[in-house]
């Protein structure tokens with residue numbers, strides 16, 4: 209796309225912002241008593257027309273830009289009533305436009321028109337003519353429903369998309385974010401495996417199916433419930449670009465979804481009918497409702513830092529306004545996805561916060577995970593916080609607070625990265641330091657971490673156990689994790705950096721990593737399948753680091769792994785750790801002072817040998833002894849010097865098991881001799897005294 213350099217400069221002025229900032233909440237298509245009202249923001253346009261179509265499909269153009277449609281003429285022969293077109297399919301390639309409405313310019317760069325209600329369930333787009341003569345036909349950036357592949361909006365009365373009982377649906381929100389045990393998963397990964405026993409494989413409805421199993425072992429939602437996680441964090445499920453929704457399900461055509469197309473519409477490929485825009489909305493709501501009914505909250509992965517490409521709707525309506533440009537007049541590309549969204553501009557900022565608010569309100573979403581958060585500005589993120597607080601101030605917000613290079617529209621913009629975390633109100637960020645210190649750097653395949661006996665990052669592990677990594681001053685701000693959808697799976701990474709390691713040894717390291725994350729103060733995030741020793745292996749037997757376009761075979765959770773005894777043991781261990789954490793509030797402290805006064809590292813810790821031990825004061829007296837041994841040798845801690853009485857000891861976590869109830873630390877016959885606790889190599893111990 210060509211941009212007018214002068215125009216881009218003008219967008220970055222205070223005058224432009226003041227002149228055109230529209231504060232109304234009615235952009236898009238809204239049902240009112242007067243009729244259906246359309247509003248679109250395009251301050252410099254010469255003319256805008258609203259087009260109404262019978263179908264939502266634009267043939268042969270699933271990737272936007274592949275076929276640029278330019279203001280078609282009305283086909284008078286096809287000008288019949290809206291009536292019964294509800295399947296959204298284009299019957300052939302002839303023009304199916306049935307009406308058009310001129311839009312009227314209003315204040316602040318907004319154009320509007322009102323139509324009769326008989327266009328309900330039809331499809332629409334805008335044709336915009338700019339001063340330089342360029343003409344674009346585009347979907348509405350505020351569209352809440354669309355046809356197949358997201359080229360046209362759909363005129364949908366959202367109140368008719370609610371599943372039965374939706375009004376009684378309740379969000380699953382924690383008192384403190386530290387109560388969250390988040391499970392990061394992709395809709396298809398979770399249910400694509402034929403052995404999952406799930407009927408709606410790869411679909412929204414597959415996630416919430418009940419009563420599924422493999423060989424007698426629970427799968428799907430029943431499995432999640434038993435695991436004990438509190439929230440699923442789902443990889444993007446807004447309408448993304450790269451999958452052709454008109455094609456039948458193909459296990460080799462897969463995408464993570466970090467290629468945003470329509471921010472306020474669910475992805476069509478996850479629905480049973482991508483043509484009828486109402487179906488995906490209803491099915492997503494159904495999925496959310498059923499998860500909620502089973503005590504599981506839904507966190508949405510949102511990607512406001514870049515768009516799939518410049519063919520984005522907002523960019524056609526106001527060319528260049530949505531993006532950042534560098535000094536050479538080229539698109540800034542800190543995202544490495546071709547563009548960076550100019551969140552600091554008022555109408556972009558508003559678009560982002562409106563969008564988050566909309567999902568939270570309309571879909572009862574419990575939390576949001578911001579992709580490449582470090583490219584967005586702190587004011588926008590605080591605005592998001594403020595807006596969702598009006599729904600419920602417990603809504604969970606976190607993101608990737610990396611320090612990123614980007615060309616800002618003007619000076620004095622603060623980016624939402626780890627350095628600026630204190631500029632943000634109640635917002636958490638990923639603790640990448642812990643991730644790398646535990647398992648070894650994600651950037652160096654052979655580099656080891658604490659669990660493999662490398663002491664380099666031991667201080668980072670210790671800080672993280674307190675929920676206080678160096679960039680953060682409260683456990684409520686850190687998302688502790690060792691793996692996620694990016695990079696190698698935890699198990700693959702362990703295999704890669706420990707040549708010749710046995711299955712037994714690798715399992716021990718995986719369990720140790722899990723114990724560190726789940727027992728750390730802060731918020732827990734687990735990559736789906738970590739507890740199943742998940743691997744991503746391609747046909748040649750290579751481990752896959754970036755599986756964004758790999759097949760279901762590489763990406764899916766393999767439920768038949770439950771046949772293996774050691775896998776079931778690891779799942780049980782994760783269950784036990786999660787249950788322990790949920791039962792013992794001392795592992796979910798929320799403030800820095802609380803942490804500092806309750807956690808004490810023990811001098812028997814031995815940094816050089818990858819051994820960390822500390823105590824946590826119990827509410828109401830007593831203490832927990834917690835120890836992680838990343839080394840090769842068993843280590844002992846003298847408990848008499850800690851003032852702990854063996855007789856009262858309850859063993860909650862050891863090499864073999866983890867549980868919330870625990871069992872007697874010592875049997876009566878060996879009580880007399882016990883004055884120390886032994887922690888086996890690659891093992892974790894938690895004892896309450």
Ligand code: CA
Pocket residue numbers: 357358447448449450451453469475476477
């Ligand atoms: Ca799509």
